[in-house]
Amino acid sequence: MNFTPKFLTAAALAAAMSFAIAADPIKIGVAGPFTGGSSSMGVSMRDGVRLATDEINKAGGVLGRQLQLIERDDEAKNERGVQIAQELINKEKVAVTVGYINTGVALASQRFYQEAKIPVMNNVATGSLITHQFDDQPENYIFRNAAHDSIQAPMVVEEAITRRGYKKVAILADSTNYGQLGREDLEKALALKGIKAVAVEKFNIKDVDMTPQLLKAKEAGAEAVLTYGIGPELAQIANGMTKLGWKVPMIGSWTLSMANFIDNAGPGGEGARMPQTFIQEPTTPKRQSFIINYLKTFNPKNARIDSPVSAAQGYDSIYLLAAAIKQAGSTDGPKIKAALEDLKTPVDGVVTSYNKPFTAKDHDAITANIPVFGEVKGSRVVYAYPDDQKKASEVRVKDVNAKGALAVKK
Numbered sequence: 001m002n003f004t005p006k007f008l009t010a011a012a013l014a015a016a017m018s019f020a021i022a023a024d025p026i027k028i029g030v031a032g033p034f035t036g037g038s039s040s041m042g043v044s045m046r047d048g049v050r051l052a053t054d055e056i057n058k059a060g061g062v063l064g065r066q067l068q069l070i071e072r073d074d075e076a077k078n079e080r081g082v083q084i085a086q087e088l089i090n091k092e093k094v095a096v097t098v099g100y101i102n103t104g105v106a107l108a109s110q111r112f113y114q115e116a117k118i119p120v121m122n123n124v125a126t127g128s129l130i131t132h133q134f135d136d137q138p139e140n141y142i143f144r145n146a147a148h149d150s151i152q153a154p155m156v157v158e159e160a161i162t163r164r165g166y167k168k169v170a171i172l173a174d175s176t177n178y179g180q181l182g183r184e185d186l187e188k189a190l191a192l193k194g195i196k197a198v199a200v201e202k203f204n205i206k207d208v209d210m211t212p213q214l215l216k217a218k219e220a221g222a223e224a225v226l227t228y229g230i231g232p233e234l235a236q237i238a239n240g241m242t243k244l245g246w247k248v249p250m251i252g253s254w255t256l257s258m259a260n261f262i263d264n265a266g267p268g269g270e271g272a273r274m275p276q277t278f279i280q281e282p283t284t285p286k287r288q289s290f291i292i293n294y295l296k297t298f299n300p301k302n303a304r305i306d307s308p309v310s311a312a313q314g315y316d317s318i319y320l321l322a323a324a325i326k327q328a329g330s331t332d333g334p335k336i337k338a339a340l341e342d343l344k345t346p347v348d349g350v351v352t353s354y355n356k357p358f359t360a361k362d363h364d365a366i367t368a369n370i371p372v373f374g375e376v377k378g379s380r381v382v383y384a385y386p387d388d389q390k391k392a393s394e395v396r397v398k399d400v401n402a403k404g405a406l407a408v409k410k
Contacts, residue, residue: 028053119324276381
């Protein structure tokens, strides 16, 4: 009896099944606010992620598989973020997730990934606590490639107090986790300079009248206003100053670069300064290529990326995860985490060159030597200092000894 045909058929079937399994896409969750006041950050991040994914897929994917983005709009709402996390983990079976724009959404949602042992790459949210939320646990699946607030706050204070010589500053921060944690970091950085803010005021999301807060700051003799909030409300601060006829510098966290601050504040926003990991200028070949491809693909208004920082960090987050998956040779969460903590091959990113960006105890890729200062000028963000523009053209890597960051409370 000849068994060869049956044997060949079984072998062919097995080969076909193996190929089908190998060809299954690698699912990557993308969570962020694509509508509402935070959407300029969320959409820019998502588009940066899409651009990187498209490039990787055209080059053959990862492990012979295409990357598939599973995108969800969290609307900047904690409860929506929680629902999305559970859906991406339990229904979509994502291998990893990127995103989180809002600190509160990240802190509410990422615990589900931690429990499922699925890595998360925060690529915009900057609350200092984000990568330390699970320091009491033996393993940590939360990573980030954004400049956390313990880096930004000292930069803001250094700019106001040391570089520009102001002795009296006010703090205006929104009532969210992002705003209030950032306020704490600002007060901590000021204390290290022996200075206490002359006024510390809070406002809510969607507030349109900042007159009470600004009057208290003005009456206290503030020479500058330090901010922690997002674009729409920051614009109301600038507009409120204009109405009061009181113009002092606004210096704040990176969100002063958001398009909906610049556009809504108009002339009142001119001169605002903020830390930036990326400014839309072709200072390196990698940045030039990214900017050209982004503008060509998404055609934003006035050839300006709404949130350049979000777009660049979103783009880099995909390349970091792709490198980890390739090194791990697997989409298994613990193996990807282990690879991220010991990346063997540098990743040439838009923000920086990532050379061993993470360790088992340090899940923040960005250190204090990387961000520079941007300034709103002519309806876009430019380099505030010529030396920073020169610095941005140099290859910079993580410097664990970089000064300027506050100690993160764990």
